[in-house]
Amino acid sequence: MIRRSGLILLLTLLLVPTAQADPAAIQRGAYLFALGGCASCHTDADNGGAPLAGGLAMATPFGTFYTPNISADPQQGIGAWSDADFIRAMRRGISPEGEHYYPAFPYTAYSLMSDAELHDLKAYLDSQPASAEPSKPHQLNFPYRYRSLLGLWKWLYLDDRRFQPSPDQSAQWNRGAYLVNGPAHCVECHSPRTWLGGLERKRLLEGTPDGPEGESVPGLTANSNPEFGHWQDEDIRFALETGMMLDGDFFSGSMGKVVDNSTSQLSEADRAAIAVYLKSFAKPSQ
Ligand code: HEC
Ligand code: HEC
Structure with a gap:
């Protein structure tokens, strides 16, 4: 009996630290989850989908992607993934089985995130309810079905580099630059793309008529969108908080x-940093 309870105690000691993540990490992860806008794609809210269960259809010129289940379910979601699996997926777009992900998953932006942030984000995802909804297969046109082709795409368009602050700029500007190009991935929608679907690096934030869901996405620089040049810092902050634009x-x-x-x-503070960064190159030309 004594040996058995000793064993149970030992097992409890071994299991508890992995089963109960640090609440502060979960809280920081919840913020990063909002920053990354993960719910916009991985929760199909309009069709009553369970949180993180995926299933959102994303129509693109390459075919239709269905976002996968990233809930804590060990079979259908990512509950069985290690932190290293998660970091590799988020930064290098590679699955635990070694397959390439399509850039419809904006890992090109998330690759700017630090190890510490990605550990926290995983702790948050692990703390959320699991959904056993299976992920749907994508319906892609030939030849985009072949994931192996993505190796070439990544060689062209994926930097896999952490954010490098610019020493000539303020801490606030650098925070804004990090958010816009990294986790908040504003660049992913607000920039034109090449025919291969990569960001046109020299024209970041200049807008595009062919945004996601076939929308036209305005530029966030004064040259590409003179109207935007008239937005003040507080207009940007207000719009990001409430969804109301300058024209009401x-x-x-x-x-x-x-x-x-x-x-x-x-x-x-983060909305203000985004505004400062955008305004730094959104000044009207005269
Ligand atoms: C613009 C839509 C979009 C956003 C935003 C997005 N994802 Fe995804 N994500 C996808 C798509 C599409 C895939 C599937 C890619 C594939 O199959 O190649 C995916 C795949 C994944 C995978 C791999 C899942 C698996 O089963 O292999 C993980 C993990 C993931 N996303 C996590 C996240 C997290 C965390 C966030 C927020 C920080 C996020 N995603 C934001 C669209 C998105
Ligand atoms: C999923 C794609 C997507 C992402 C990500 C995105 N945007 Fe947008 N954004 C749009 C679209 C589409 C519009 C046009 C909306 C409209 O006119 O109703 C827009 C409009 C705007 C406008 C109004 C500009 C104008 O002149 O009317 C601002 C400002 C803006 N976005 C800022 C941001 C910032 C900052 C981020 C990152 C935190 C961001 N957006 C991320 C798609 C996106």
């Missing part, structure tokens, strides 16, 4: 989801 209209389409799932939940 509310954002529609995917930007509405960005505000609901992401920017409305950010700290005032």
